[in-house]
Amino acid sequence: MNTIRVAMIIQAYHPHVGGAERQLAAISPRLQRQGVDVHVLTRQQPGLPRYELINGIPVHRIPTPGNHALASLSFTTLALPLLTWLRPNLIHAHEMLSPTTTAVFAKRILKVPIITKVLRGGDLGDIAYLQSHKTGRQRLATFRQDVDRFIAISQEIDRELESMGVAPNRRVLIPNGVNTQHYAPVSMGEKLALRRKLGLPNGPIAVFTGRLSPEKRVEHLLAIWPLLREQHPDASLLILGSGPDEPGLHAQASPGVHLLGRVGDVAPYLKAADLFLLPSHTEGLSNALLEAMSTGLPCVATRVGGAIDLIDHSNNGWLVNRNAPDEMLAAISLLLENPAQRHYLGQRARQHIVRGYSLGNTAEQISQLYQGLLAERPFTAAPSAQG
Known part of the structure; x- marks a missing residue:
């Protein structure tokens, strides 16, 4: 050729x-x-x-x-x-x-x-x-x-x-x-070891990765986190990324919220987490969502753009309406209370990505x-x- x-x-x-x-x-x-x-x-x-x-x-x-x-x-x-x-x-x-x-x-x-x-x-x-x-x-x-x-x-x-x-x-x-070999699931033992290495807490961990810009609506996650902590006092939210919204998010952060800035490789954090969150107002096809699903994380995403193509609601992930923080809160709480469902969604997410999105x-x-x-x-x- x-x-x-x-x-x-x-x-x-x-x-x-x-x-x-x-x-x-x-x-x-x-x-x-x-x-x-x-x-x-x-x-x-x-x-x-x-x-x-x-x-x-x-x-x-x-x-x-x-x-x-x-x-x-x-x-x-x-x-x-x-x-x-x-x-x-x-x-x-x-x-x-x-x-x-x-x-x-x-x-x-x-x-x-x-x-x-x-x-x-x-x-x-x-x-x-x-x-x-x-x-x-x-x-x-x-x-x-x-x-x-x-x-x-x-x-x-x-x-x-x-x-x-x-x-x-x-x-x-x-x-x-997505690189399905780099973004791959780990065992529970490996997950706990990663948490120790990264200095992360042992309670439930949700993670967002991406640019901290207005269309991502990360402020919605920070707004609901105190309410979530009333039900799950040891739940942590990791925010990985940088962008114009970063100063305001630091000012809004409450206990349990950790803004870690931009990191060279998000894969270890995804592997250490229990849940991935994407509250965007608009998306094309989110690389962050692809990476999280490939890692075997259960994902809660707004019903926009490529998330609708990737996620079969309640089968390999969870969809909520955009600009509806109450729906996001309910979905996070539901999944944190159901480890078996999280495991099922994560497995199906991984299978879906490996089949069609490598x-x-x-x-x-x-x-x-x-x-x-x-x-x-x-x-x-x-x-x-x-x-």
């Missing part, structure tokens, strides 16, 4: 940690092993080199001086000569915002197909944001015309693409994947998408990798 060179365009990349960045960093080495020559183009961050190899993946960081709008223009202007030099066979944009704008301009110059992965759905998602103002609606019309394939990571996003007029043959549903499965679907798209037009093999 000829080598396919793909330019991945994303606003930020490792070591910046977010769901999209983590997913691309995890999937890229697997695509490399399947014969895809991956190059990542991202924005320059302070203190990071303009170019480096990260886990064998070339990462090109492009300066973006100026405010928000000017930074986007700067990125596109400086990315185009780099893309011309790289000569990718196709361009894969991660987000239906400025990365897709850059990809569209590059397509017109390089005459290569482009793919857009839509990261978020719902009323705070990519499409809703663009539809909310005139310039955004104009960009949507351009994207609808010029993007060759759209990747939806959830059924919700696929329906939104359908509503904006994207034909079925230009939409493909490819969920995010990184290998996701990488294979993406590789097949690349090959199928390139088969529709004359294929020119990429030159040897350039540093």
Whole structure:
């Protein structure tokens, strides 16, 4: 098979940690092993080199001086000569915002197909944001015309693409994947040993992992925790992550709530916990939820985005309505009082993820998408990798 060179365009990349960045960093080495020559183009961050190899993946960081709008223009202007030099066979944009704008301009110059992965759905998602103002609606019309394939990571996003007029043959549903070996269940003995190693309490532990930003609604968990502790006085809540809401959450924290900040690897904390909580107002397909389910944790999540695809309510997890802290409180209390049900939900969650959401499965679907798209037009093999 000829080598396919793909330019991945994303606003930020490792070591910046977010769901999209983590997913691309995890999937890229697997695509490399399947014969895809991956190059990542991202924005320059302070203190990071303009170019480096990260886990064998070339990462090109492009300066973006100026405010928000000017930074986007700067990125596109400086990315185009780099893309011309790289000569990718196709361009894969991660987000239906400025990365897709850059990809569209590059397509017109390089005459290569482009793919857009839509990261978020719902009323705070990519499409809703663009539809909310005139310039955004104009960009949507351009994207609808010029993007060759759209990747939806959830059924919700696929329906939104359908509503904006994207034909079925230009939409493909490819969920995010998770490393099912790294995020794997442990025995009770191993769980207790991890708690001792991490300095965690011995009572029931619930955990949230993710960015501490408004759409995550972490404040709802902190609001209900004193009420939960009336029923379960030794219950602890671990909050792992950082973001703009962090100072306010520290001020709101009550006994039993532990804000641990950003950690390099959340897997040991998931393995040490009894329950995973995701109170988000909106999601694409949560990497944090995938990781928790893969670890065999029973999960309580709001009925939004990809959580609806992942969780079969009361069979492999628990769904509650968004912005309903009372429902979240009732679900947590119910599961803390029923160890057998927690064990059942965790087992079924693990089985579901291993069957359909491994990184290998996701990488294979993406590789097949690349090959199928390139088969529709004359294929020119990429030159040897350039540093």
